[in-house]
Amino acid sequence: MAVKKKDDQNQVNASPTKRFFVEMLTRDIELDDAILDLLDNCLDGAVRTNGKNPPKNPEKPYAGYWAEITMDAEHFCIKDNCGGIPLDIAKEYAFRFGRKDNKRDQELNTVGVYGIGMKRAIFKMGTDCWVRSHHADGSFGVNIDKDWITGDDKWDLEMDRKAQVPADQGVSLEITNLLPQIQNYFHPKKGNFAEVIKKKIRLHYAYIIKKGFTVKVNDKKVEPNDFQTLIANDLKKENVIAPYLYEAEADGVNVKLVMGMYERFPSQSELDDYEEGKRAKETAGWTVVCNDRVVVANDTSHLTGWGESGVPTYHSQYVMLSGLVEFVSNDASRLPVTTTKRGVDLNSALYADVKNIMRDALKHFTSFTNNWKTQTDERASMQTQTRAIDIRDAAQSVPADKWQEVRKGLKGKRFIPDLPRPIEEKTHARISFSRHKDEVQLVANLLCDPGTNPKPSEVGEAAFEWALREAKE
Ligand SMILES: Nc1ncnc2c1ncn2[C@@H]1O[C@H](COP(=O)(O)OP(=O)(O)O)[C@@H](O)[C@H]1O
Ligand SMILES: [Mg+2]
Known part of the structure; x- marks a missing residue:
């Protein structure tokens, strides 16, 4: 990030403010989509892990992987066993806004492209977050809090290598200090958002769940929608x-x-x-x-x-x-x-x-x-x-x-x-042809009731019925 040097009189400060990022990023995304973005990250993690160790059953490539979401008026948490965040990715990329390197995951069917999903989801919900990762490379925790969001001078975050991390290789992301509106949504009696998100997952993850992935929301397993x-x-x-x-x-x-x-x-x-x-x-x-x-x-x-x-x-x-x-x-x-x-x-x-x-x-x-x-x-x-x-x-x-x-x-x-x-x-045939309007009118005058103003198709039908009667006699 370009930082204005005090001694350079001709340099202008073009660095973005964090508030701008936080507000702009979260403005156009719905809460349910933001949460699904986090679930996508778990799944991308599973896809990467599978990339290293191909799954035993190709029909059920996500068997054994899970993600668990819990939410209430005080907190939101998503936890998975999908492999965790590699240390170098955490240092260089995972916490940045935007992807520099589009070549990443070249041979993998992941969906992350823009490098904003995780950050956007955090700021959509609250002002305090712990991301804890247990990866084969090593473990770490990163805390993003209100001071970081409001303080503009520093974009770097501290990595705590001694932080408590999930027992399985995977990530846990916990958001507290929820925004007031989010507290209401997540409240089991007020917004009851857990039910909303379950319905979304049932639908959007139907394929993935059928392929072996387990998703739980507030301790209840989500059953996939059927496609038949x-x-x-x-x-x-x-x-x-x-x-x-x-x-x-x-x-x-x-x-x-x-x-x-x-x-x-x-x-x-x-x-x-x-x-x-x-x-x-x-x-x-x-x-x-x-x-x-x-x-x-x-x-x-x-x-x-x-x-x-x-x-x-x-x-x-x-x-x-x-x-x-x-x-x-x-x-x-x-x-x-x-x-x-x-x-x-x-x-x-x-x-x-x-x-x-x-x-x-x-x-x-x-x-x-x-x-x-x-x-x-x-x-x-x-x-x-x-x-x-x-x-x-x-x-x-x-x-x-x-x-x-x-x-x-x-x-x-x-x-x-x-x-x-x-x-x-199979037994009927369609007849259609066109004639001069004057001639259609002449036939209408002859066969249809005066003043009924029949459509040409009705005149045609009347003519056919007339001819049929003649033919049958
Ligand atoms: N649950 C997770 N498991 C493994 N890696 C994760 C997880 N959540 C985030 N990451 C890492 O953080 C990166 C940044 O996530 P995100 O901001 O959603 O951007 P994107 O998914 O577009 O790359 C991911 O590419 C991934 O490497
Ligand atoms: Mg993502």
Whole structure:
């Protein structure tokens, strides 16, 4: 940090004040996102440890790792067994604002990029913090307190090599002197934020928990949300329910997409409940996952292609449609996530390309839904021939020869399901043609009731009905 030298008359002081950092950094982040940032750090720690000792079971790479959050009106604490902070990282980087070296973690699927998450989360919650780390390299504790935050002259922090540290290799971060508003949020009876954060973790960490990670909030284990999709029992049959699938590898990022039915069509009374807001659409829409973290959950807006370029706007009749897009890269900066890591980056060219596919999948399934709007026996029977599978197993369930190569955009391959159509569609044909308006009016005058002002399609229908009667006689 440039410090103004007293004897140099021509030098201006351009160093930032700490207050500026503390206020600016914490202004645009929500409390839940700040806490999830801390959890991301635990997980990044586990990913790094796994980088050194590959996990025994690749299906459950986070088995054995845990993070425990406790909070009340007096304190916030997050503790993990994910390996701890290496001494050199602690000295040179972990406590600084911002990352100097973007080459770090080059071969690892971590999500930290900007080097601010930990500091931002601390200042969001309180003015006193102890970070204690037990790493194979050595142990230390660092205390950030109010005096450090308000004092401007010194940015360095003391490292206490004799501090008490967690028994397992890992980190504990404890914040006290909570800000007044935070005290209320964390109070079990007032804000009850523990419940809010549990819900967030259930969703955003669903993947990670399924892959073996354990998260506890106030001593209670967090259970992950389910992601499922319906698939026909017998995929060899034609016109059966199956998800739309897409896979590609672009610019160091692996992309996987699944769109399908989360569950059967809603009944009329369920639909009424959705429309009146009595039931929430908890599983509808798109979920976007970047390096195992859910960054967007159950979105039904333009962000994920709804209501644009020929895709209908979300409506409760589409409540059972649910899709998942997964991005994986060992270079976190290539992932289409926003700086808070809890949103997709709409400036990403990669995301724009994938969104074209998302819209295509949506069109496929919304028109399928529209075909089956009415509650018929045929619809009921079609649904009984399906089962729900984990959405991540969908791609393996479809035989390789059913996929097609994609030549445009990101290329890759996809499987477009040949979805069932109601019998009526198979037995009926659509007639459409255009004629001069004057002629349409003439036919209307002849066949339709005077003064009803029929639409051209109604005139056409009346003409067909007339011709049909003639034909039958
Ligand atoms: N729980 C943790 N386990 C291991 N390392 C951690 C942990 N928390 C923080 N760190 C270290 O501190 C660094 C700074 O964290 P942070 O401010 O969130 O920035 P970023 O995650 O973007 O690098 C991390 O890169 C990591 O090396
Ligand atoms: Mg981080």
